Amino acid sequence: MTHEFAILSPEKTILTYPLARLGSRVMAHLLDVMLIGVALVGIQFVFGLLSIVEPGLATAVLSLTALLGPFAYFILLEGLWNGQSLGKKAVGIRVRMADGTPVTFGAALGRNLMRPADLFPGSYFVGLLAVFTNPRSQRLGDLVAGTVVVHERTDPPQFHTAPHQVGIHPLESAVGDLRGMTQEEYVALKRLCDRFPELPAGVQERVVREVWLPFAQRRSVPEAPNVHPIFLAEAVVMRYGRIHGLL
Numbered sequence: 466m467t468h469e470f471a472i473l474s475p476e477k478t479i480l481t482y483p484l485a486r487l488g489s490r491v492m493a494h495l496l497d498v499m500l501i502g503v504a505l506v507g508i509q510f511v512f513g514l515l516s517i518v519e520p521g522l523a524t525a526v527l528s529l530t531a532l533l534g535p536f537a538y539f540i541l542l543e544g545l546w547n548g549q550s551l552g553k554k555a556v557g558i559r560v561r562m563a564d565g566t567p568v569t570f571g572a573a574l575g576r577n578l579m580r581p582a583d584l585f586p587g588s589y590f591v592g593l594l595a596v597f598t599n600p601r602s603q604r605l606g607d608l609v610a611g612t613v614v615v616h617e618r619t620d621p622p623q624f625h626t627a628p629h630q631v632g633i634h635p636l637e638s639a640v641g642d643l644r645g646m647t648q649e650e651y652v653a654l655k656r657l658c659d660r661f662p663e664l665p666a667g668v669q670e671r672v673v674r675e676v677w678l679p680f681a682q683r684r685s686v687p688e689a690p691n692v693h694p695i696f697l698a699e700a701v702v703m704r705y706g707r708i709h710g711l712l
Contacts, residue, residue, distance in 0.1 A: 644685075
């Protein structure tokens with residue numbers, strides 16, 4: 466079992482993500498179970514009062530909540546909160562798609578509906594066995610949904626996603642007329658700008674050197690003093706997109 470997994474981005478750049486260690490995943494799960502338990506106790510108290518008036522309804526709701534509540538907790542939080550439950554947030558791990566992109570709601574649904582299979586024959590034996598024998602530390606739910614669990618990076622990003630939909634980039638006038646630029650180059654640069662904040666510092670330097678600089682030389686985009694190249698790349702994306710009606 467490795468501690469990182471690598472993907473090849475659309476820009477032909479290798480991106481690496483640190484896989485969540487078993488201890489972090491267990492701790493996150495225990496925190497989530499405790500939170501679910503507290504919530505169920507609170508719900509039980511409320512419907513316990515209701516049972517005085519409608520005992521049949523209260524029993525049915527409590528049974529349904531106890532059965533479906535834990536599934537709903539994980540599915541909704543991971544699916545709508547970018548791959549994190551409260552427990553995962555607390556320990557700094559996140560679910561992602563196996564290609565490095567944010568987890569989809571469908572994948573969150575699939576990986577969590579498989580939790581009973583991970584429990585078989587008891588105490589998460591199958592789930593733990595899958596984690597130890599899989600090179601990406603995937604349990605059965607992850608294998609079915611095509612997801613992985615990774616550690617969040619502790620270093621805050623210094624750049625922001627390219628603002629393709631708003632305004633005019635302040636550096637558009639500095640990138641020239643982009644004569645001869647192709648739509649394939651536009652797509653590659655747009656993806657580069659969007660992924661840039663999540664890349665490790667060393668990978669950031671490499672993609673600037675291997676992707677941006679050859680493009681800038683080919684399309685005669687001049688360097689701007691005291692301006693990081695990624696801001697020029699954003700300006701190129703916005704200028705080309707505006708000219709060709711792609712925004």
